[in-house]
Amino acid sequence: MSGELIGAWIAVFLTLAIFSYLYKDNAFYKIAEHLFVGISAGYWTSMFFWTQIQPNLFGRLWPSSHYDSESLWYGIYNAMSWINSSVFPAGGIDKGHEMHLIYLIPFALGIMMLLSVFDKLSWFARWGIAYTVGMAAGLRAYGYLNSNVIAQVRNSTLNFSDPDMPVFALIGNSYFNGIVLLIGTIAGLLYFYFSKEQKGAFGKVTRVGIYFLMVSFGASFGFAVMGRISLLIGRFVDLIAYNGTQYHHATSWILVIMVILLGYSAYKNDDPKGNTAE
Amino acid sequence: MNAILNFISRIGQLDRRWIFLIIALVVLVPLYFPLGLPIRATESTKQVWEAVENLEPESKVLLSMEYGPSTKPELHPMVFGIVRHLLKNEHKIYITCLWPDGQFMAEDLIEKVIEVEFPNKSYGEDYVLLGFRPGGEAVIKGIVGNIRKLYTVDARGSAVNDIPMMIGVNKFIDFDFLFSASAGFPGTVEWVQYASDPTGVPMSTGTTSIQVNEVMPYVQGGQVNGILAGMPGAAEYEALIGVPGIGTSGMDAQSIAHIVIVLFIIFGNVAYFVERKKSQKY
Numbered sequence: 001m002s003g004e005l006i007g008a009w010i011a012v013f014l015t016l017a018i019f020s021y022l023y024k025d026n027a028f029y030k031i032a033e034h035l036f037v038g039i040s041a042g043y044w045t046s047m048f049f050w051t052q053i054q055p056n057l058f059g060r061l062w063p064s065s066h067y068d069s070e071s072l073w074y075g076i077y078n079a080m081s082w083i084n085s086s087v088f089p090a091g092g093i094d095k096g097h098e099m100h101l102i103y104l105i106p107f108a109l110g111i112m113m114l115l116s117v118f119d120k121l122s123w124f125a126r127w128g129i130a131y132t133v134g135m136a137a138g139l140r141a142y143g144y145l146n147s148n149v150i151a152q153v154r155n156s157t158l159n160f161s162d163p164d165m166p167v168f169a170l171i172g173n174s175y176f177n178g179i180v181l182l183i184g185t186i187a188g189l190l191y192f193y194f195s196k197e198q199k200g201a202f203g204k205v206t207r208v209g210i211y212f213l214m215v216s217f218g219a220s221f222g223f224a225v226m227g228r229i230s231l232l233i234g235r236f237v238d239l240i241a242y243n244g245t246q247y248h249h250a251t252s253w254i255l256v257i258m259v260i261l262l263g264y265s266a267y268k269n270d271d272p273k274g275n276t277a278e
Numbered sequence: 279m280n281a282i283l284n285f286i287s288r289i290g291q292l293d294r295r296w297i298f299l300i301i302a303l304v305v306l307v308p309l310y311f312p313l314g315l316p317i318r319a320t321e322s323t324k325q326v327w328e329a330v331e332n333l334e335p336e337s338k339v340l341l342s343m344e345y346g347p348s349t350k351p352e353l354h355p356m357v358f359g360i361v362r363h364l365l366k367n368e369h370k371i372y373i374t375c376l377w378p379d380g381q382f383m384a385e386d387l388i389e390k391v392i393e394v395e396f397p398n399k400s401y402g403e404d405y406v407l408l409g410f411r412p413g414g415e416a417v418i419k420g421i422v423g424n425i426r427k428l429y430t431v432d433a434r435g436s437a438v439n440d441i442p443m444m445i446g447v448n449k450f451i452d453f454d455f456l457f458s459a460s461a462g463f464p465g466t467v468e469w470v471q472y473a474s475d476p477t478g479v480p481m482s483t484g485t486t487s488i489q490v491n492e493v494m495p496y497v498q499g500g501q502v503n504g505i506l507a508g509m510p511g512a513a514e515y516e517a518l519i520g521v522p523g524i525g526t527s528g529m530d531a532q533s534i535a536h537i538v539i540v541l542f543i544i545f546g547n548v549a550y551f552v553e554r555k556k557s558q559k560y
Contacts, residue, residue, distance in 0.1 A: 022298045047378045052412040096430030096437065139415060143471030147501065151475055155499030170321050177498075220491050223508070227352060227487030229535045230509035232305055233528040234351020240309060 008242045012250045015235050016258055026265065028258060054087055055095040057103055064092030066099045156181050184212040283552050290549025297542060304538045308530035315530050322497055323514040325504025326482040329455070330363050337369045337454035338447060340421075342469065345461035346379025349486050354383060355512035355525035356484040357459045358391050363519050365396045365404070370443050372453070375410040376417055376464045381433060384409075402441045409433030414464035418472040422450040456481035466493050470501055484511060
C-alpha cells in the first residue's frame with residue numbers, strides 16, 4: 001500500500017468526520033477535532049523551532065564560520081552538542097550567518113517568557129511581552145498611519161480641477177465615487193459619536209451612517225458565504241478524486257461505513273433529545 | 279392563499295440539516311455535470327491582468343504565498359494562473375512564503391505547473407523558491423531592507439549567492455512587481471504597509487473572499503493594482519489568460535449554490551414575517 005493511498009484514505013476519513021458534525025456531534029467529529037488540534041500544535045512548534053530558533057538564533061550565536069574549539073563560548077556549545085547533536089551539530093551551525101552576540105538579548109527574553117510557567121518567576125515574562133508589544137505597536141503604528149490614513153485620505157481626495165476625472169466609474173476615482181465615499185465616511189464616523197443624542201438632523205445623518213455600515217456588513221457576509229462555498233467545492237473536488245479506482249473508492253467506502261455506524265448510534269438512541277449541530 | 283402561507287411557514291421551521299444536505303447536493307451535482315455558465319472578468323481582475331501584461335520583458339516578479347491547505351481551493355487556482363501568465367511573458371519569478379504551509383503550496387505549484395507546462399524554464403535562472411521565513415511583517419521589512427541578509431540559502435539549500443537570477447537582487451526595490459496571494463495575517467495588508475507603499479514598487483494581489491473587504495480600499499485608492507477575489511477571481515483570471523483550470527470548473531457549483539442560498543434567505547425572511555403576522559393576529 002503506497003503512502004499516497006494511505007494519505008488519501010486518511011484525508012477522506014477526516015473530511016467526512018468533520019462534515020458529520022452537520023448531522024450532530026459524534027465520535028468521528030471528536031476524533032478529527034482532537035487530531036487537528038494536537039497535530040497543529042506539534043507541527044507549528046516543530047516548524048518554528050527548526051526554521052527560526054535553530055537556524056536564526058542558535059545559528060547566529062554559534063555559527064560554524066567562527067568555530068573555535070578552544071574558546072569558552074564554543075566550549076558551552078560543545079557541551080550542548082554532546083547532549084543533542086541534531087540541534088547543535090559538531091563544528092557550529094552552518095546557516096550562512098555571521099556571529100551576532102546581540103541575539104543573546106532575544107534569547108534571554110524568550111527564556112524569560114517561558115518562565116511564566118513558574119509562579120514565583122512568572123513576572124520575568126512581562127519583560128518579553130513588553131518588548132513584543134512595544135515593538136509590534138511601533139511597527140504597526142507607522143504602517144497603518146502611512147497606508148491606511150495618509151495614503152487613503154490622499155487617494156480619495158477629489159481633484160475638481162482634473163479634466164480627466166470621470167463622472168462615474170465602477171472602480172477608481174470618479175466624482176460619484178468620491179462623493180459617496182465622503183458622505184459614507186462622515187456619516188459612518190458620526191454614528192460612533194456618542195456624546196450627543198442621535199435625534200433630529202444629527203440623527204438623520206447617523207441613520208445614513210447605519211445604512212452605509214449595513215451595506216458594508218452585507219458585502220462582508222456575501223464574501224464570507226462565497227469563501228465558504230469555495231472551500232466546500234475544494235473538499236468535494238478532492239472527495240470526488242479520491243473516489244477513483246486508483247484509491248479503491250475511498251470516499252464511497254468511508255461514507256457508507258460512517259453512515260451505517262451513525263445510523264446504528266441513532267438507533268441505539270444514546271441521546272433521546274437528539275443534540276443537533278448549533 | 280392560506281396554503282401558500284402555511285407552506286412558507288413550514289419552510290421557516292425546516293430542520294437545518296435539510297438545508298446542509300441541499301447545499302451539499304447543489305455543490306456536488308454541477309461538479310459532476312458542468313453547465314458551462316459564462317465567466318466575465320470584473321474590473322479589478324482586469325486590472326491585475328493588465329498590470330502583469332504591461333510588465334517589461336524579463337521583469338523580476340516577487341510572488342509571495344501566504345496561505346495553506348485550508349484556503350487552497352480559493353488561492354491555488356489564481357496563483358497557477360498568475361504563474362502561467364508570468365512565465366508565458368518570459369518574466370523571472372522569485373517565490374517567498376510568509377506562512378510555513380505556503381512553502382508546500384509553492385512546491386506543489388512548481389511540480390504541477392512550472393515543471394509540467396514550462397519544461398524549458400530552469401530553476402535558479404527563471405524561477406526560484408526562496409521559501410518560508412518566520413517573523414511576519416519583520417520578514418517583509420527584512421526583504422525591503424536587505425533580502426540577502428534574510429535569505430542566505432533558498433528552500434532547496436542552495437546558497438543564494440550561487441543562484442544566477444539573484445544577481446542584482448539585494449532589496450525589495452530591485453523587484454519590478456509584487457503579487458501577494460494572501461489568506462490573512464501576515465499577507466497583502468502588510469505587503470502594502472511595509473513594502474509597496476514605502477518603496478513605490480507596484481503590486482497586485484489575490485485574496486480569499488473573506489479578505490476582500492479589508493483589501494478593497496487599497497485597490498480603490500490605487501495602492502494595489504487590482505485584486506483577484508476568491509475562487510471567482512481565479513476563474514476570471516483563467517478566462518483572461520485563456521487557460522481554464524480548477525477555478526473555472528468550480529464556478530458552476532459556486533453560482534448555483536449562491537442562488538440557492540439567496541432563495542433560502544428570501545424564504546427565511548418571508549417565513550419570519552408570516553410567523554410574526556400570525557402571532558400578532560392571535
